[in-house]
Amino acid sequence: xxxxxxxxxxxxxxxxxxxxxxxxxxxxxxxxxxxxxxxxxxxxxxxxxxxxxxxxxxxxxxxxxxxxxxxxxxxxxxxxxxxxxxxxxxxxxxxxxxxxxxxxxxxxxxxxxxxxxxxxxxxxxxxxxxxxxxxxxxxxxxxxxxxxxxxxxxxxxxxxxxxxxxxxxxxxxxxxxxxxxxxxxxxxxxxxxxxxxxxxxxxxxxxxxxxxxxxxxxxxxxxxxxxxxxxxxxxxxxxxxxxxxxxxxxxxxxxxxxxxxxxxxxxxxxxxxxxxxxxxxxxxxxxxxxxxxxxxxxxxxxxxxxxxxxxxxxxxxxxxxxxxxxxxxxxxxxxxxxxxxxxxxxxxxxxxxxxxxxxxxxxxxxxxxxxxxxxxxxxxxxxxxxxxxxxxxxxxxxxxxxxxxxxxxxxxxxxxxxxxxxxxxxxxxxxxxxxxxxxxxxxxxxxxxxxxxxxxxxxxxxxxxxxxxxxxxxxxxxxxxxxxxxxxxxxxxxxxxxxxxxxxxxxxxxxxxxxxxxxxxxx
Numbered sequence: 001x002x003x004x005x006x007x008x009x010x011x012x013x014x015x016x017x018x019x020x021x022x023x024x025x026x027x028x029x030x031x032x033x034x035x036x037x038x039x040x041x042x043x044x045x046x047x048x049x050x051x052x053x054x055x056x057x058x059x060x061x062x063x064x065x066x067x068x069x070x071x072x073x074x075x076x077x078x079x080x081x082x083x084x085x086x087x088x089x090x091x092x093x094x095x096x097x098x099x100x101x102x103x104x105x106x107x108x109x110x111x112x113x114x115x116x117x118x119x120x121x122x123x124x125x126x127x128x129x130x131x132x133x134x135x136x137x138x139x140x141x142x143x144x145x146x147x148x149x150x151x152x153x154x155x156x157x158x159x160x161x162x163x164x165x166x167x168x169x170x171x172x173x174x175x176x177x178x179x180x181x182x183x184x185x186x187x188x189x190x191x192x193x194x195x196x197x198x199x200x201x202x203x204x205x206x207x208x209x210x211x212x213x214x215x216x217x218x219x220x221x222x223x224x225x226x227x228x229x230x231x232x233x234x235x236x237x238x239x240x241x242x243x244x245x246x247x248x249x250x251x252x253x254x255x256x257x258x259x260x261x262x263x264x265x266x267x268x269x270x271x272x273x274x275x276x277x278x279x280x281x282x283x284x285x286x287x288x289x290x291x292x293x294x295x296x297x298x299x300x301x302x303x304x305x306x307x308x309x310x311x312x313x314x315x316x317x318x319x320x321x322x323x324x325x326x327x328x329x330x331x332x333x334x335x336x337x338x339x340x341x342x343x344x345x346x347x348x349x350x351x352x353x354x355x356x357x358x359x360x361x362x363x364x365x366x367x368x369x370x371x372x373x374x375x376x377x378x379x380x381x382x383x384x385x386x387x388x389x390x391x392x393x394x395x396x397x398x399x400x401x402x403x404x405x406x407x408x409x410x411x412x413x414x415x416x417x418x419x420x421x422x423x424x425x426x427x428x429x430x431x432x433x434x435x436x437x438x439x440x441x442x443x444x445x446x447x448x449x450x451x452x453x454x455x456x457x458x459x460x461x462x463x464x465x466x467x468x469x470x471x472x473x474x475x476x477x478x479x480x481x482x483x484x485x486x487x488x489x490x491x492x493x494x495x496x497x498x499x500x501x502x503x504x505x506x507x508x509x510x511x512x513x514x515x516x517x518x519x520x521x522x523x
Contacts, residue, residue: 008120008172009523017127022192025231029184030175033224037166037181040217045512047213047249051282057249058398063215063256073320074258074265078240080158080203081107081266083384084322084360085376086369088157090443091116091436092126094140097133098148101156103366104373108157112186113164113210114274115436115445119522120172122433127189130159134197158203160242163187165211166220167513171520184224191228191239199234206266207241211274213249215256222261237263242324246271246447247278251308251401254315267322267359270309272300273447279304279404280454284461284510289405291462294415295451300326300352302407307400313357314391322385325353325361329442332367338441343371350375359385364436364443411459412467419452420477420501421484428497430518446515449501453514456505474506496521 004023051057059067066072087107090096100108112118112126132138133150140148150156164170164182173180187207195205209221225239243250243257245268250257258265276298283290292298300309309325316323328349330342346368353361354376363372380386422439426449429437437444458464459472470476481502485494500518504511511517 003176005174005177006172007174008124011121011124013128014124016131017124017189017193019192022189025188025192025228026173026180026185027175028227028231029188029224030178030180032227033184033220034178034181036220037183040214040220041167043216044213044249048282052285054286056398056402057252057282059252060256063253066259067255070318072259072262074262075237075240076320077322077385078204078206078266081160081206081240081322084267084324085380085384086372087160087324087360087362088366088369089115089327089362089364091122092129094125094129094138095142095148096436097129098138098140098150099366101133101159102151103157104155104369105157105363105366106360107160109208109362110159110161111435111445113162114447115443117430117433117435117522118164118168118170118182118519119433122435123170123172123185127193130161130190131193131197133159134194134201153201158206159198160206160208161186161190162208162210163190166217167211168515168519187224188228191232195228195232195234195238199238204238204240207239208269209241209243211247212243212257213247215253215260218243218257218260222264225261225264239264240266242267242269242322244269244271244274245308245312246274248275248282248401249278251275251311252398254312255319258315258319258321262319265319265321267324268312268316269324269362270312270326270358271447272305272326273451275305275308277447277451277454280451280458281510281512283404284454284458288462288464291411291458291464292404292407292455293409294412295419295455296415297409298407300349304401304403304407307396307403309353309356309358310391310394311396311401313389314394314396316359317357317387317390318392320387322359322387323357325350325358327362327364328368328372329364329444330368331365331438331441331443333441342441346371347375351378354379357386357389357391359387410467411464411472413470416456416459416466416472416477417480417484419456420481421487423449423452424481424485424494424497424501425488427501427514427518428492428494430515431497431500431522450514453501453505454510457507457510460506477506478502 086105088100088103088105089109163186168182169179170182170185313323328346464472
């Protein structure tokens with residue numbers, strides 16, 4: 001008999017989440033699918049080594065027949081997922097859960113991944129908050145006595161849960177002494193505790209899938225869906241998933257990913273920051289042709305980013321799936337001038353997405369929901385989506401996705417300092433248990449820290465010169481880190497965050513994910 005061990009501290013009401021049935025599904029997923037998960041993670045490492053050795057990504061010859069077969073489509077849109085013109089993202093904290101569901105957005109991405117720190121308390125409390133929200137028993141009172149409650153059912157956003165990526169373990173749940181997968185733990189707990197409740201409300205268990213790198217990883221998720229649906233005795237195809245195309249390898253397998261998940265697939269999403277992080281990660285040692293300028297200056301209109309979004313919309317609509325655009329991370333400010341400039345930029349970005357054929361887009365704050373909706377409604381009108389925009393005239397080749405060197409912009413002292421400051425501030429809060437952090441009027445998540453330290457690592461190892469004439473080096477990064485940390489006011493101790501950030505930015509060996517050692521350092 002398998003032995004399951006819970007090593008996390010006791011959390012209030014955890015018995016409502018860690019039920020015998022939920023633990024049974026975790027065991028089942030672990031025994032049947034975890035070996036494949038580990039094999040696929042090893043395949044990622046091998047492929048990255050091949051890219052570093054001079055290979056390039058390309059569309060797969062072995063799956064050409066899938067791309068050429070125009071007859072197959074994904075399943076029709078499920079209830080609550082037909083009109084997705086504005087989606088709000090955020091962690092499953094109690095206040096955020098209420099505000100997101102009340103925000104007026106069509107969908108809430110209930111995030112157990114990049115905007116959530118996988119502290120054990122967060123893992124359990126996030127599931128409790130989802131359960132309470134679905135049962136309509138959730139409320140929250142802040143320190144000043146303000147109470148938050150849900151609005152009537154018909155005004156609430158549809159819940160779509162984002163489990164952790166395949167690379168992250170759950171160290172507090174062991175099966176036969178082995179670490180379990182954070183992905184499968186998050187998925188199993190939500191499925192057992194909430195799937196049938198959502199079905200009873202005319203919806204279903206819906207998911208966003210993070211950081212997939214291949215159609216074989218999509219196949220693994222599809223097998224997990226079928227296993228869980230059979231386990232719970234609910235029809236196959238009840239689960240629906242939107243897949244984030246936020247890794248560079250996945251951009252070359254969009255159709256295959258939809259094909260593997262087709263009875264469960266709802267759409268694809270353009271995840272900008274993680275996509276840039278993945279580009280850097282895979283081509284970090286391939287010279288200046290693959291070096292990006294300051295991250296805040298890499299626009300969606302850059303040739304390689306334009307190719308990525310055009311291919312995504314074409315792929316989705318040709319297969320009957322929704323195409324969901326990227327994040328507007330701006331947080332409304334008390335400064336009217338800052339707001340005016342930011343709202344203008346966000347409106348332009350959402351207008352571009354809507355006119356390009358996207359069916360909806362993301363915001364990070366309730367104050368941006370109306371602005372996003374307005375831009376999409378100008379294009380959609382009363383239509384729930386625009387899947388009829390097939391972009392049949394668009395032809396994207398591998399070299400278009402690989403055209404990094406055509407990105408305008410430069411590497412500047414200001415950009416380096418911004419990367420350092422934002423990442424250290426974010427990492428300090430992450431280690432303290434907060435995964436979504438407001439910094440410089442933007443809502444930042446783990447992708448920000450990942451791209452920031454990866455850019456710096458790439459700049460160091462490619463001898464990049466800044467606009468001030470200085471060459472990016474480990475010594476310069478340490479100097480700027482000390483200076484930027486000294487500028488931060490208050491009583492917060494940034495020493496641990498600074499040390500971890502600097503180490504992962506300047507080490508000889510590149511670290512695939514900053515969150516892995518950060519998680520190991522967490523209780």
